[in-house]
Amino acid sequence: MTPHLLVSAxxxxxxxxxxxxxxxxxxxxxxxxxxxxxxTAMDEIAxxxxxxxxxxxxxxxxxxxxxxITRYYTANMAADRATAPDIVHGNLLGIDENYHAGRFLAxxxxxxxxxxxxxxxxxMDLFDDDLIRSMAVDGIHYCVIPLDFCDAAVYYxxxxxxxxxxxxxxxxxxxxxxxTVLEEHGILPIAVSGSTQTDFTGWIDLMFEDACxxxxxxxxxxxxxxxxxxxxxxxxxxxxxxxxxxxxxxINPERLISAFLDGTISYQMPHFVDAYARFQTLTPHFAFGxxxxxxxxxxxxxxxxxxxxxxxxxxxxxxLMKDLRELxxxxxxxxxxxxxxxxxxxxxxxxxxxxxxxxxxxFCVVNKNDQAQHDRVIDFMMYLYSPEQTAYLIRRTLEVxxxxxxxPMVKGAEKELPDDILAKLKGFGGRGYTNPGxxxxxxxxxxxxxxxYQLYALGRVDVEEFLAEKQALAxxxxxxxxxxxxxxxxxxxxxxxx
Amino acid sequence: xxxxLRHRVSYLLLLPTFTLVILFFYYPALSGIFHAFTTWxxxxxxxxxxxxxxxxxxxxxxxxxxxxxQLLLTLADMVKALVPPFIVAEMIYSLRSERERYWLRTLxxxxxxxxxxxxxxxxxxxxxxxxxxxxxxxVGMGLEDLKRAWLGDPNFAxxxxxxxxxxxxxxxxxxxxxxxxxxxxxxxxxxARIDGASKFARILQIDLPMLVPQIRLVVLLTLIASIQxxxxxxxxxxxxPGYATYVPALWMYEQTFLMSHFGYASAIGVTLFxxxxxxxxxxxxxxxxxxxx
Numbered sequence: 001m002t003p004h005l006l007v008s009a010x011x012x013x014x015x016x017x018x019x020x021x022x023x024x025x026x027x028x029x030x031x032x033x034x035x036x037x038x039x040t041a042m043d044e045i046a047x048x049x050x051x052x053x054x055x056x057x058x059x060x061x062x063x064x065x066x067x068x069i070t071r072y073y074t075a076n077m078a079a080d081r082a083t084a085p086d087i088v089h090g091n092l093l094g095i096d097e098n099y100h101a102g103r104f105l106a107x108x109x110x111x112x113x114x115x116x117x118x119x120x121x122x123x124m125d126l127f128d129d130d131l132i133r134s135m136a137v138d139g140i141h142y143c144v145i146p147l148d149f150c151d152a153a154v155y156y157x158x159x160x161x162x163x164x165x166x167x168x169x170x171x172x173x174x175x176x177x178x179x180t181v182l183e184e185h186g187i188l189p190i191a192v193s194g195s196t197q198t199d200f201t202g203w204i205d206l207m208f209e210d211a212c213x214x215x216x217x218x219x220x221x222x223x224x225x226x227x228x229x230x231x232x233x234x235x236x237x238x239x240x241x242x243x244x245x246x247x248x249x250x251i252n253p254e255r256l257i258s259a260f261l262d263g264t265i266s267y268q269m270p271h272f273v274d275a276y277a278r279f280q281t282l283t284p285h286f287a288f289g290x291x292x293x294x295x296x297x298x299x300x301x302x303x304x305x306x307x308x309x310x311x312x313x314x315x316x317x318x319x320l321m322k323d324l325r326e327l328x329x330x331x332x333x334x335x336x337x338x339x340x341x342x343x344x345x346x347x348x349x350x351x352x353x354x355x356x357x358x359x360x361x362x363f364c365v366v367n368k369n370d371q372a373q374h375d376r377v378i379d380f381m382m383y384l385y386s387p388e389q390t391a392y393l394i395r396r397t398l399e400v401x402x403x404x405x406x407x408p409m410v411k412g413a414e415k416e417l418p419d420d421i422l423a424k425l426k427g428f429g430g431r432g433y434t435n436p437g438x439x440x441x442x443x444x445x446x447x448x449x450x451x452x453y454q455l456y457a458l459g460r461v462d463v464e465e466f467l468a469e470k471q472a473l474a475x476x477x478x479x480x481x482x483x484x485x486x487x488x489x490x491x492x493x494x495x496x497x498x
Numbered sequence: 499x500x501x502x503l504r505h506r507v508s509y510l511l512l513l514p515t516f517t518l519v520i521l522f523f524y525y526p527a528l529s530g531i532f533h534a535f536t537t538w539x540x541x542x543x544x545x546x547x548x549x550x551x552x553x554x555x556x557x558x559x560x561x562x563x564x565x566x567x568q569l570l571l572t573l574a575d576m577v578k579a580l581v582p583p584f585i586v587a588e589m590i591y592s593l594r595s596e597r598e599r600y601w602l603r604t605l606x607x608x609x610x611x612x613x614x615x616x617x618x619x620x621x622x623x624x625x626x627x628x629x630x631x632x633x634x635x636x637v638g639m640g641l642e643d644l645k646r647a648w649l650g651d652p653n654f655a656x657x658x659x660x661x662x663x664x665x666x667x668x669x670x671x672x673x674x675x676x677x678x679x680x681x682x683x684x685x686x687x688x689x690a691r692i693d694g695a696s697k698f699a700r701i702l703q704i705d706l707p708m709l710v711p712q713i714r715l716v717v718l719l720t721l722i723a724s725i726q727x728x729x730x731x732x733x734x735x736x737x738x739p740g741y742a743t744y745v746p747a748l749w750m751y752e753q754t755f756l757m758s759h760f761g762y763a764s765a766i767g768v769t770l771f772x773x774x775x776x777x778x779x780x781x782x783x784x785x786x787x788x789x790x791x
Contacts (some may be wrong), residue, residue: 067756070755070756071755074754074755074758075755078758078760101539188628194650194739195649195650195735195736195738287627287628288627288628288647289626289627289628289646289647289648289649289650289651290627290647290650291647291649291650291651291738291739292625292626292627292647292648292649292650292651292655292735292739293626293627293628293650297626297627297628297629300629301628306628442757443756443757443758444757444759447752447756447757448560450738451737451738451739451740451741452740454738454739454740455652455739455740458651458652458739458740460652460740
């Protein structure tokens with residue numbers, strides 16, 4: 001073979017691999033999301049959108065789990081932002097970090113525009129106010145547009161409870177007591193996945209932190225003149241027993257950091273010690289080997305009635321209902337959920353535990369530094385989040401046996417849910433959710449604190465040692481956030497990342 | 499130059515291979531070495547920080563714990579890679595029937611076709627604390643007191659990872675050692691037999707010294723694989739509980755893909771490379787004697 005022939009052959013192969021002229025002409029919107037939720041309906045909605053807009057190609061890239069999406073997104077962004085996904089399921093990506101690093105787009109302006117696919121109603125007005133506001137970065141930057149809102153709670157086997165005369169607990173002590181009763185009858189009390197990949201103790205920590213941080217609310221809420229002050233802050237009434245008192249308010253992260261750095265807030269304060277000590281009274285009632293049990297393992301313990309309770313989130317409602325229907329008649333059981341019981345026990349510095357609300361299926365728009373592409377992406381999202389399409393999304397998803405993760409975000413979409421699913425989802429405790437502004441976090445902190453949660457849950461370290469480490473890691477986190485975001489700790493000036 | 503022109507087609511044909519090797523192996527490696535001295539968070543420019551990443555490594559508790567775990571895992575991997583395959587190779591080598599040798603050898607090699615991840619997942623289920631085979635078997639034998647949360651107890655998790663693949667007859671190590679045994683000249687073995695050497699004496703005084711090159715190869719391959727491998731830990735425990743099973747490569751992976759700390763991850767990668775290089779040189783030096791020596 002002569003060199004000329006070889007070069008010609010290479011050119012032919014390259015030409016064959018190039019996309020056709022039609023593909024080049026289309027503008028592509030790439031969505032990277034997780035498998036198993038909404039997939040069929042999303043595909044169909046994308047196809048409908050492409051019929052309306054033949055010049056746009058919507059490509060849905062499915063990844064098996066949140067970890068894989070994280071790797072996929074990170075690798076693509078590292079290679080070339082232009083070819084990275086336009087919309088990404090942001091569950092594990094660190095929304096705050098990505099926004100402040102300029103990788104995610106805040107869609108505030110777009111939310112104020114009319115949605116052409118919903119009779120030109122202002123897009124923001126289509127969403128559930130409580131929920132969408134609670135997810136804004138710093139309380140003001142809307143980077144996450146979720147399809148639904150998931151919540152954590154305790155699932156329980158009503159048949160087992162009835163058989164032993166037990167009622168869902170309303171206080172922590174009642175929870176411990178009923179767990180003891182179950183153990184005495186040879187039943188595993190609480191199935192929980194504590195493996196490093198799906199560590200549920202982190203969720204519990206969020207609730208405890210929320211309960212103990214709320215007393216500091218007047219100190220850290222954004223004040224008039226602060227860069228993230230919103231008018232709703234004026235209406236804040238400091239009432240710890242009211243789970244909804246801080247709804248719509250924003251917390252100033254610089255006030256929060258200053259309070260930690262000058263020692264006004266510390267995880268080693270007595271009320272933190274008292275609260276966290278109670279967590280260690282519960283963990284002995286977790287199913288044997290919970291730190292080596294993954295989500296499937298914990299689920300199986302509950303599904304097979306070996307465990308009477310199961311700590312997880314609303315995203316399992318659909319799969320549990322489906323699996324129970326498929327079990328032999330004699331193995332089926334009735335179930336319900338109860339929110340996490342009250343921790344306070346008369347302690348005035350501790351607020352009641354609130355649900356760990358979190359975005360379920362969530363979309364973040366990747367900042368491509370390309371206005372035309374952003375407009376294109378948002379147009380598709382407006383179509384997807386229009387009431388008509390959202391209704392279709394839910395209806396079709398349930399029809400094909402896939403799952404939703406929680407309450408829908410678009411107003412009125414709830415009525416698409418069958419009564420039985422709606423009833424179960426409503427058991428998750430209402431709208432009183434942990435306030436994400438009360439605690440800073442980043443992926444590094446999450447990783448570094450996790451071994452300590454696990455050792456604490458096992459009783460290998462005591463509450464003082466755990467909280468001392470938590471405090472040390474929090475201070476490291478504060479310094480990282482200061483460096484990353486260029487904070488000058490003056491709450492009145494919005495600082496730019498260095 | 500004339501030779502280059504004369505064989506230009508051959509060189510041209512080699513060019514794509516070496517271009518790809520440079521592009522996909524050498525460029526990332528060199529880039530990694532450069533980025534080990536920078537902070538780089540995937541998007542945007544990297545910033546030169548000198549030795550900061552390496553200094554931070556010295557104080558990072560994940561590195562401290564994971565180095566200790568890695569040492570234990572590597573030692574265990576060495577034992578697993580050498581002892582069971584050697585014993586099995588010796589047993590099969592000792593058989594008189596060539597037909598039996600053939601079938602037993604084949605039986606030892608066939609498991610090689612099972613994907614490693616399948617084996618790991620199988621062991622994951624074996625170790626399940628509530629429904630796993632191991633605990634169920636212990637209960638069945640009346641040994642309930644020995645039941646453990648194998649992957650959920652910091653005292654046992656690393657041991658459970660070592661246990662993966664029991665009885666540890668690694669097909670590759672077995673083949674290398676078995677081939678080595680077959681290459682021992684028959685007259686040496688016959689002479690030992692005539693001199694009245696027992697089988698045990700033959701193994702110690704003839705087989706082992708003659709197998710030094712093969713053992714060295716197995717040690718080197720195991721060393722490299724053990725330090726690079728974090729898949730089994732990622733799947734089985736994710737590094738937990740606590741720090742009990744973290745290894746440096748897993749921390750490097752998490753720094754890269756979960757935290758986007760490409761600079762720090764590169765520093766861990768470079769350090770691992772240096773550890774592998776130094777250990778390999780030590781192994782080569784310590785085990786430099788071969789059959790000619």
